[in-house]
Amino acid sequence: MKIIKNKTVVEDSWSVLRLGEADTADGINVPSGKVLVPLKVWQAQREVLQHRADIGVWFASDERAEELQSDAAKFPVIAVDFPKFADGRGYSIAFNLRNRVGYRGELRAIGDVLRDQLFYMQRVGFDAFAVRADKDIQDALNGLADFSVSYQASTDNALPLYRRAERGVAV
Amino acid sequence: MYRYDQFDHRITAERVAQFRDQVRRRLSGELKEDEFRVLRLQNGLYMQIHAYMMRIAVPYGMLSAKQLRMFAHIARKYDRGYGHFTTRQNVQFNWLKLEDAPDILADLATVEMHANQTSGNCIRNTTSDEFAGVAQDELIDPRPYAELLRQWSTFHPEFAFLPRKFKFSITGAAQDRAAIQINDIGLQAVKNARGEVGFRVLVGGGLGRTPVIGTEIADFILWQHILTYVESIVRVYNEHGRRDNLYKARIKILVKAIGIDEFRRQVEADWQFTKDGPCTVTQAELDRVAAYFTAPAYEQLPAADVAVVALLRDSKAFANWYKRNVKPHKVPGYAVVELSLKRAGVAPGDASAEQMDAAAELAEKYSCGELRVTHMQNLVLADVKQSDLISLWDSAKAHGLATPNIGLLTDIICCPGGDFCTLANARSITLAKAVDERFDDIDYLQDIGEIDLNISGCVNACAHHHVGHIGILGVDKSGEEWYQVSIGGNKGSPANIGKIIGRSFSFAQIPEVVARLLQVYVRERHAGERFIDTVRRTGIEPFAEYVYATPVPQDEKLLLPDYDLLKIGTPYDNPYYSPRF
Numbered sequence: 016m017k018i019i020k021n022k023t024v025v026e027d028s029w030s031v032l033r034l035g036e037a038d039t040a041d042g043i044n045v046p047s048g049k050v051l052v053p054l055k056v057w058q059a060q061r062e063v064l065q066h067r068a069d070i071g072v073w074f075a076s077d078e079r080a081e082e083l084q085s086d087a088a089k090f091p092v093i094a095v096d097f098p099k100f101a102d103g104r105g106y107s108i109a110f111n112l113r114n115r116v117g118y119r120g121e122l123r124a125i126g127d128v129l130r131d132q133l134f135y136m137q138r139v140g141f142d143a144f145a146v147r148a149d150k151d152i153q154d155a156l157n158g159l160a161d162f163s164v165s166y167q168a169s170t171d172n173a174l175p176l177y178r179r180a181e182r183g184v185a186v
Numbered sequence: 187m188y189r190y191d192q193f194d195h196r197i198t199a200e201r202v203a204q205f206r207d208q209v210r211r212r213l214s215g216e217l218k219e220d221e222f223r224v225l226r227l228q229n230g231l232y233m234q235i236h237a238y239m240m241r242i243a244v245p246y247g248m249l250s251a252k253q254l255r256m257f258a259h260i261a262r263k264y265d266r267g268y269g270h271f272t273t274r275q276n277v278q279f280n281w282l283k284l285e286d287a288p289d290i291l292a293d294l295a296t297v298e299m300h301a302n303q304t305s306g307n308c309i310r311n312t313t314s315d316e317f318a319g320v321a322q323d324e325l326i327d328p329r330p331y332a333e334l335l336r337q338w339s340t341f342h343p344e345f346a347f348l349p350r351k352f353k354f355s356i357t358g359a360a361q362d363r364a365a366i367q368i369n370d371i372g373l374q375a376v377k378n379a380r381g382e383v384g385f386r387v388l389v390g391g392g393l394g395r396t397p398v399i400g401t402e403i404a405d406f407i408l409w410q411h412i413l414t415y416v417e418s419i420v421r422v423y424n425e426h427g428r429r430d431n432l433y434k435a436r437i438k439i440l441v442k443a444i445g446i447d448e449f450r451r452q453v454e455a456d457w458q459f460t461k462d463g464p465c466t467v468t469q470a471e472l473d474r475v476a477a478y479f480t481a482p483a484y485e486q487l488p489a490a491d492v493a494v495v496a497l498l499r500d501s502k503a504f505a506n507w508y509k510r511n512v513k514p515h516k517v518p519g520y521a522v523v524e525l526s527l528k529r530a531g532v533a534p535g536d537a538s539a540e541q542m543d544a545a546a547e548l549a550e551k552y553s554c555g556e557l558r559v560t561h562m563q564n565l566v567l568a569d570v571k572q573s574d575l576i577s578l579w580d581s582a583k584a585h586g587l588a589t590p591n592i593g594l595l596t597d598i599i600c601c602p603g604g605d606f607c608t609l610a611n612a613r614s615i616t617l618a619k620a621v622d623e624r625f626d627d628i629d630y631l632q633d634i635g636e637i638d639l640n641i642s643g644c645v646n647a648c649a650h651h652h653v654g655h656i657g658i659l660g661v662d663k664s665g666e667e668w669y670q671v672s673i674g675g676n677k678g679s680p681a682n683i684g685k686i687i688g689r690s691f692s693f694a695q696i697p698e699v700v701a702r703l704l705q706v707y708v709r710e711r712h713a714g715e716r717f718i719d720t721v722r723r724t725g726i727e728p729f730a731e732y733v734y735a736t737p738v739p740q741d742e743k744l745l746l747p748d749y750d751l752l753k754i755g756t757p758y759d760n761p762y763y764s765p766r767f
Contacts, residue, residue: 079425101224101307103347107424110344115459131208131225138343161204164193166337167465169344174464176193176337177471183191185477 017152018123019133019144022159024152027145029092031073031125032056045070051094051125054078057086065089073125076104080111087118095141097126106139113140113170133158140170187248187556188333188478190298197340198295201302205229206288213285228308228346230301231287234606238282240290241304246314246332246356247275247559251546254557256297258542264290269542271527271535273599273650274353275313275559276304280606308346309339309420312354315363316560319479320568322516326375326383328358330476331409334467338413345420349427350435352420353392356385362678365561367391367400368653370437371416376406384408389419389449390441393647397683398438401446403453410467417465418456422449482554482569487519491572506590506628507579519572523553525565525582526589526597530622533615534600535563544585552578561677562599564592594631595639595704596622599650603643603660604667610643612660612667617641617696620744624697634704637717638677653677655718656703657684658696669696673703673729674721687730694740702733 018027029049034040034056041059045052051071057064064070071092072083087093093112095105105124112118123143124136133144137159146155168175176182190198208225211217217225226232230241242257257277261269264286265279272278282290294300304311312335319327335354339345345352355369366372372388384406391400407415423437426444441449497504513522525545528534537545545565549557552574553567560566565587570578582588591597598621601607603614618641625631640654651657653675661668668690675684691699704717706729711720721729743749 100221101347102429103307103345103349103424104429106344106347107421110421129221131221132346135341135343135346162197162200162341164196164200165343166193166197166340167342169342177468177474178464180193182193182471182474183189184474185189185480 016145016148019146019152019156019159020121021142022156024156029071031094031145049092051092051123054082058082061086074105074108076102076108078108080108080116083112083116083118087112087116088120090118090120092121092123092143093118094123094125094145097124097128097132100127100129100132102127106135109136109140110170130155130158134161138165138169138171187250188245188329188475194298195295198298198300201229201300201341202288202291202295205291209284209288224306224347226287227306228303229287229291230304231282231284232305232608234280234602234608236606237280238284238287239278239280239602239606240282240287240301241272241276241278242294242299242301243304243311244276244299244559245336246312246318246329247316247561248329249557249559249565250297251549251555251557253297253299254542254546254549256293256299258539258546260290260293261539261542268536268538270533270602271537271559271563271565273561273563273601273648274311275316275561276311277559278602280602302340305351306346307348307350307352309342309348309352309354312336312339312356313364313369313561314355315357315359316558316566317363317513317522317568318358318558319481320515320517320520320522321359321361321363322514323360324358324516325360325377326358327476327479328356328364328373328375329479330472331373331375331385331412332356333475333478334413334472335416338417345424348420348424349429350432350437352423352437354416362681363561365650365653365677365681367678367681368393368397368650369400371419372400373412373416378406378408382408385412387412387415387419389446390436390438391681392436392438393650393652394436395433395645396436396438397647397652398442399681399683400438401441403446403450409472410469411461413467414460414463414465415453415457417460418453421456422452426452484517484520484569485571487571487573489518489572491519491575494572494575497576503590504576504579506632507588508575509632510590510592510594511588512575515569521570521572521575523567523570523575523578523582524560524592525567525587526591527564527587528591528597528622529586529589530596530626531619532586533602534598534618537565541585541587544581545587548578548581548587551581562592562597564597590628591631593636593638595625595634595637595700596631597639598622599638599640599654601642601648603641607643609646610660611645611662612643612669613693614641614643614649614658614660617658617660617669617693620693620697620741621700624701624741634707635716638675639700640675650677651675652683653681654684655716655721656700661690663690667693669693671696671699671703671733673726674718676718685726687726688734691738692740694742694744695738697741697744698738699733702738703729706732 040055073094356373357364358375374386387404388400558566604610642649642651643660657672672684
């Protein structure tokens with residue numbers, strides 16, 4: 016499938032493992048190949064999975080970045096799931112992964128990922144976007160360029176606007 | 187007041203372009219309504235009963251004459267010739283078309299205005315003291331900090347999809363005119379022993395279904411740290427606020443659930459990462475923003491004007507207006523003037539395009555070209571010379587802006603209610619009209635004195651009925667509109683929630699209920715005691731007892747079909763209670 020990565024549409028071969036109702040985190044079989052597993056599966060099967068280089072994890076929106084801590088650096092990809100685009104917890108998870116946990120690898124938004132949220136997602140630290148399958152991914156690229164300047168600091172810019180630019184003064 | 191620099195202009199222009207494209211995609215069907223809804227709400231656009239409504243931000247209530255003229259332009263070009271000022275110091279237009287919304291935002295951008303985040307589950311427009319900068323009881327002018335908050339919260343990438351809406355209010359005065367205790371975060375300026383400015387921070391206040399008075403989370407946060415501190419509050423809320431139940435999603439529920447001590451611990455744990463970091467506000471940035479709020483060059487004037495003193499003696503009408511609508515100013519010889527947007531036959535807070543133009547002209551002629559919108563839904567001219575009061579009064583009267591009722595019973599605080607709003611259970615502006623007609627004797631109103639009457643059409647409490655001295659709430663009973671009445675609420679210094687007096691009433695009973703409440707007040711009051719003070723002293727019992735002692739008759743006039751021109755669901759083209767038709 017195609018994703019947006021570093022502001023370009025690229026082919027991608029990571030699959031996302033989701034637990035079915037009958038599945039348990041310690042019982043589910045993690046297939047071979049590049050797989051993003053739920054954080055809970057990583058925590059339950061860490062002994063086995065830590066030897067694989069083709070494993071990433073994904074966060075559900077009610078999980079916290081701090082749960083991963085030093086393990087984060089192991090992963091080439093970490094994803095954050097947006098069960099609904101209006102569930103904004105994923106923004107704080109991403110911010111905390113970048114700024115509190117210090118994760119530097121690929122950070123991917125998955126789930127209900129739509130053009131009109133990409134600008135904010137990019138600001139808090141996402142650099143990859145698995146746009147919802149029924150949407151035009153080329154069109155979604157435009158969402159990354161909605162604004163050319165922002166007032167506040169975030170992951171993309173550690174300084175608020177007034178510390179990075181000469182602001183106007185009263186006449 | 188604050189003026190945009192190149193960055194403010196660019197951000198606003200890019201927002202207009204973004205929304206124009208979103209509207210285009212909605213009209214073409216590329217965006218489904220459930221995807222578009224969130225986007226339009228964050229641009230202040232609601233779909234109401236008759237049409238689209240746009241809520242335009244008036245940051246902390248400050249408005250220039252030029253901006254007010256733009257509202258008049260919007261009223262004429264895109265609406266039906268009027269607008270509505272709200273309890274959050276904003277303005278709403280009720281009869282818009284979706285196709286016009288991007289053009290309206292583009293027009294607003296030319297006068298440095300926008301509708302950003304005036305709805306939706308994000309940080310809303312910060313409200314403040316309508317007398318900021320001129321009040322006698324002011325410790326500091328809160329407006330520079332309110333502007334810093336505006337910029338910090340505008341398109342904050344982490345907080346566009348919070349569990350629920352999030353409201354800030356800030357005051358720099360001793361008397362709380364900004365209702366900081368009923369906001370998600372309330373900030374009160376204070377000074378420490380070293381004379382440094384900081385803020386006492388309240389969290390978790392709010393009205394709606396579960397009214398709560400805010401709790402103190404910090405007694406003093408130095409001003410440099412206020413943005414990082416509130417960011418930590420909002421981050422903890424974003425992570426942990428409930429998202430499974432709309433009615434339990436505000437921060438007040440989270441604070442109640444885990445307790446203020448645990449909530450504070452989490453906030454401070456988060457704050458340790460950002461405190462003293464690059465988001466600490468610099469003196470240079472505060473100075474830059476504060477430079478836009480410097481006082482005008484006041485003249486040395488005598489404290490009182492001879493002609494005003496004479497007319498106060500000779501004209502009862504002028505004296506009534508002066509008593510209610512003129513407020514003290516910190517500089518001798520100056521006054522603060524309130525232009526009332528409450529007059530018989532007009533929805534509270536409504537102003538016609540002609541009135542907006544007239545108010546803009548008054549501001550330019552008498553008050554440095556600036557106005558403020560109040561949470562009581564009136565306008566303020568903050569820097570008027572005492573010697574201009576008489577000519578100002580004459581002009582204001584000519585435009586229906588001088589009703590001498592600020593703070594009186596007919597200065598009703600009212601939401602759009604069932605006549606416009608899809609959320610409402612009952613009509614509120616039609617009820618305000620009925621109350622207004624019943625109490626039209628100015629001498630009686632003056633005798634009753636200061637009283638806040640708040641009418642909300644539903645539990646969302648846009649008219650803050652919980653903190654009205656008399657609060658009226660529209661409720662739905664098997665599809666019929668009924669009204670619950672509470673008394674003893676107060677919006678600030680100190681804020682408290684009113685108590686319901688008993689079972690609810692029909693629309694046509696309410697004027698009589700209000701009359702009975704006032705009769706008890708007149709009977710029970712001590713000399714100089716306001717309605718709220720009497721209720722506090724006696725409790726609600728004597729009031730409830732008298733109101734329910736005999737059956738409350740319905741006002742027959744209110745039952746006539748032609749009284750009610752405002753049936754819920756009035757089609758777009760039908761006449762509507764207002765002089766505009």
